[in-house]
Amino acid sequence: MEILRASVGLLAGLLFGFGLALSGMMDPARVLGFLDVAGAWDPSLAFVLAGAVAVSALGYLLVSRMRKPVLAQRFEIPRNRPITASLIAGAVLFGIGWGLVGLCPGPALVGLTLGLPQVIGFVAAMVVGMLLHRFTAAASGR
Amino acid sequence: MSTFLSALAGGALIGTSAALLLILNGRIAGISGITAGAVMPLSRDTPWRWAFLAGLLLGPVLYRLAFGAWPVVQLDAPWSLVVLGGLLVGYGTRLGGGCTSGHGVCGLARLSPRSIAAVATFMAAAAGTVFLVRHGGW
Numbered sequence: 001m002e003i004l005r006a007s008v009g010l011l012a013g014l015l016f017g018f019g020l021a022l023s024g025m026m027d028p029a030r031v032l033g034f035l036d037v038a039g040a041w042d043p044s045l046a047f048v049l050a051g052a053v054a055v056s057a058l059g060y061l062l063v064s065r066m067r068k069p070v071l072a073q074r075f076e077i078p079r080n081r082p083i084t085a086s087l088i089a090g091a092v093l094f095g096i097g098w099g100l101v102g103l104c105p106g107p108a109l110v111g112l113t114l115g116l117p118q119v120i121g122f123v124a125a126m127v128v129g130m131l132l133h134r135f136t137a138a139a140s141g142r
Numbered sequence: 143m144s145t146f147l148s149a150l151a152g153g154a155l156i157g158t159s160a161a162l163l164l165i166l167n168g169r170i171a172g173i174s175g176i177t178a179g180a181v182m183p184l185s186r187d188t189p190w191r192w193a194f195l196a197g198l199l200l201g202p203v204l205y206r207l208a209f210g211a212w213p214v215v216q217l218d219a220p221w222s223l224v225v226l227g228g229l230l231v232g233y234g235t236r237l238g239g240g241c242t243s244g245h246g247v248c249g250l251a252r253l254s255p256r257s258i259a260a261v262a263t264f265m266a267a268a269a270g271t272v273f274l275v276r277h278g279g280w
Contacts (some may be wrong), residue, residue, distance in 0.1 A: 002189055005166075009192075009193035012162050013198040015159035017200060017204070019154070020201060021152070021204075022205065027215055048150070049247070050153060052157040055154050059160060059161025062161075069164070069166060071166050071167055078239070087238050088238070089237060090260075093230045096268070097227040099270070101219050101223060101227035101231075114202060114213075130177070130182070130232040
């Protein structure tokens with residue numbers, strides 16, 4: 001089962017990475033153009049999220065009729081917990097970082113393949129940020 | 143292909159990836175969560191995460207095979223912003239429990255109120271940041 005789940009992971013990653021490359025999301029210049037609502041706004045990237053959400057919603061519709069996933073014992077879908085201050089604070093920090101550079105985690109990782117020094121530096125800093133959160137969360141007992 | 147059509151097609155492939163991972167493995171295609179779980183595992187549940195990340199890195203190679211060129215990546219930000227942005231994205235996505243894929247693609251698809259709030263917040267924060275940088279005289 002583990003090897004099958006890993007194969008699904010590989011295939012899903014490949015589809016995701018190819019999709020990001022095709023969509024234009026890998027290009028920070030275009031992402032910043034999409035976020036620049038007050039400038040020469042380029043709305044095309046809204047179609048990436050629209051297409052992704054539409055197809056992924058079909059998946060959820062199908063899953064709502066399944067008792068368990070094909071290759072695992074149970075679905076690991078986040079429970080609908082309340083909207084917390086840390087959710088909003090995290091989203092604000094993420095949004096600022098995204099707006100400063102034009103890279104979010106998926107396009108940044110996929111961009112590693114092209115070997116640009118800035119993309120590699122961004123991913124390194126991103127992993128440090130994740131570790132920082134892990135340590136501060138552990139220190140505060142969460 | 144027009145930019146709108148390639149954006150829509152790319153998005154549909156991303157949605158297909160998320161649906162496959164959910165139906166077969168029962169997992170959410172959240173990139174920040176998958177990365178954090180691969181780099182600092184809390185459980186033994188890591189092989190599929192590493193496989194997913196390997197597939198992700200092969201995405202541009204498949205693109206190159208299909209279209210004969212690498213996808214365009216133009217990153218002009220100075221190093222100070224690159225590092226600051228990376229730190230904020232890494233810390234913020236863990237504190238907020240997701241990024242554009244987990245809250246965006248997967249969360250919006252299941253109409254999660256938390257994800258809708260997160261997406262509205264990070265889109266507003268990102269657009270506000272771009273506004274300040276480009277039009278705010280920074």
